């Protein structure tokens with residue numbers, strides 16, 4: 001009989017926090033890996049398109065003709081550093097050091113912010129020079145790929161900011177679950193970082 | 207759920223209001239019903255679009271009776287504009303595939319049945335599940351709403367091939383945005399299904415004890431997860447082409463209506479086709495695998511026999527899943543690809559037919575020697591077998607370049623894939639509705655009206671789609687606004703247009719018993735027991751309908767899914783969820 005009353009569903013769904021014995025993983029961990037697999041296909045589709053368009057083009061500009069390698073190098077370093085601080089934030093969860101967690105998570109968010117600011121500077125300077133997505137296919141690829149990547153950085157920042165601020169309440173109530181969440185957010189953040197590591201040489205250097 | 211239940215208040219729990227219970231529910235059963243009902247409404251809408259098209263094909267240029275006033279934009283004075291025909295065609299395809307079949311087969315059946323069959327209290331991520339439905343609804347409403355745009359809905363086919371789609375009116379932009387929502391919905395759903403199946407199986411329910419239905423949903427979810435993102439990428443690029451003026455899919459020097467197009471050029475229309483079919487071929491398996499799953503359950507239950515070759519069916523399913531990613535370019539033989547490429551894709555296409563044939567053969571052999579109960583679900587499941595057989599076999603010539611040169615883009619293709627999805631998948635879905643209705647509602651549908659639904663539908667489906675195969679072989683092109691009347695070579699097969707159209711309208715009438723049966727049965731008393739079909743799988747351990755959290759006692763699996771007519775047992779079914787009565791002798 002359906003009753004109109006309710007037990008919070010998290011309480012009745014198994015393996016939300018503790019791993020299942022035979023798979024050795026909890027639900028969220030499998031979920032994020034599957035999600036990342038779909039993301040690989042998304043960016044894979046775009047990279048494949050890039051290759052096809054480039055191979056088919058009469059002339060394909062080198063990245064430096066339009067783009068700023070110093071800014072992009074700076075962004076690469078920033079993202080890598082923020083991946084490191086993300087790991088430290090997670091480690092602080094395991095060591096139960098709330099102050100350190102706050103610090104490292106905050107730094108991770110700031111890293112994302114730095115990346116976005118540089119991206120903004122890059123974009124506006126392109127527009128200033130009259131370079132738009134419609135200018136040629138190289139710039140179309142550049143704006144689409146980096147734009148989509150920037151959206152990912154932004155979503156990662158929002159998630160991290162949430163776990164830095166209001167979401168951190170769970171630290172005290174359900175610590176293990178919170179640690180899992182930070183780990184999951186971290187996996188996403190590393191993935192976003194990894195995508196950039198591909199984008200940087202492909203767009204700027206080659 | 208019935209009003210009577212409001213009696214048993216339990217004051218220790220919070221009470222759910224109307225909105226949380228029916229609209230923003232996180233209960234997989236409610237979400238399943240939401241998906242199924244919305245999907246059926248869209249199927250009906252897509253069907254109506256098709257009935258309008260059929261008028262124009264049967265009576266080209268003659269005013270449509272009565273409807274001219276309703277659609278002043280597309281039917282001025284009742285006569286259909288060519289652009290409107292294209293809208294109807296593009297949206298019929300889009301709606302049927304992405305907003306009808308998939309939401310009903312995966313969102314509806316998968317959501318409702320899968321957690322019950324694996325003995326889980328709900329999906330692994332109930333809130334994601336809700337978001338998945340909501341995203342689907344938004345996408346669906348955008349698609350539906352695009353008909354009311356000043357220039358109407360998308361008109362470039364469900365395939366949205368550029369360059370046409372790139373320069374088409376604004377409906378195409380709505381189509382792309384709608385698709386992004388539908389894709390997001392599928393991704394959330396797929397992740398949920400996979401995690402649920404991997405993590406929430408009841409004790410003892412190993413992968414090779416999973417009912418075939420669960421396997422079908424599992425593989426389907428992988429296809430959705432991995433095939434949709436490239437289309438999403440393609441949709442972003444087409445959106446950029448349309449909104450930001452890029453030329454991803456526009457070649458240099460394109461001339462439209464005698465004028466050179468002012469774009470940077472350098473893009474490739476073929477690139478879109480690759481990305482589109484990389485999704486859309488796996489998508490056709492998304493349309494058919496859940497149907498296999500439903501039919502397998504019903505056949506085992508109504509033959510009172512285990513499925514013949516359950517394991518080979520499961521392996522076939524997995525092989526099919528993998529191969530479906532390497533056949534996509536068989537839709538593109540006429541794009542001038544090299545012979546090496548086409549040889550590769552012909553080979554993989556012939557290979558992928560093998561697992562499909564194994565599954566179909568196993569299902570047919572499962573009937574052998576069974577004491578078949580001809581219930582309504584079984585009739586539809588039996589109807590599915592030859593219909594899918596025709597659909598599958600007519601696909602083989604399309605997978606070989608030589609016949610495909612002749613058959614490509616003709617009504618033969620339309621006939622072929624409709625045999626798969628209309629009398630194929632849709633029959634399986636009907637079978638599933640009749641089969642699980644008692645579980646969902648606690649009530650039975652009328653068997654008599656079910657049979658009245660089946661027989662005319664079966665005859666009419668064939669009257670619609672078989673003539674299409676003939677027209678196509680005669681060379682009649684698809685997507686023709688006048689039904690092919692301009693071309694002399696079609697003369698001999700034009701009369702079939704009327705046959706098809708009348709059969710299609712008749713098919714609509716044949717659905718009336720179903721619709722009445724579906725709704726009127728809701729007013730019957732709740733007499734369905736927990737296991738009315740005397741079935742073996744775990745969903746039948748839950749009450750009909752199951753309450754919040756699904757099971758009233760802990761469930762576990764003690765044996766395989768189809769232990770029917772086990773020698774030495776007193777009953778002809780031994781449910782998966784019943785512990786062994788006496789110690790089983792080792793053999």
Ligand code: HEM
Nearest residue numbers: 256295296299302303307363364365627628684685686710
């Ligand atoms: C049951 C009754 C159905 C009938 C009578 C029917 C009839 C038709 C007709 C007449 C066309 C257009 C042919 C043309 O102008 O080229 C068409 C196209 C199409 N139908 Fe159906 N259909 C039915 C169900 C379905 C279902 C269930 C699906 C989905 C899975 C579906 C998917 C499509 C697609 C994808 C197209 C191609 C649209 C395009 O050209 O872009 N149809 N159908």
Ligand SMILES: [Cu+2]
Nearest residue numbers: 487534536537
């Ligand atoms: Cu295909």
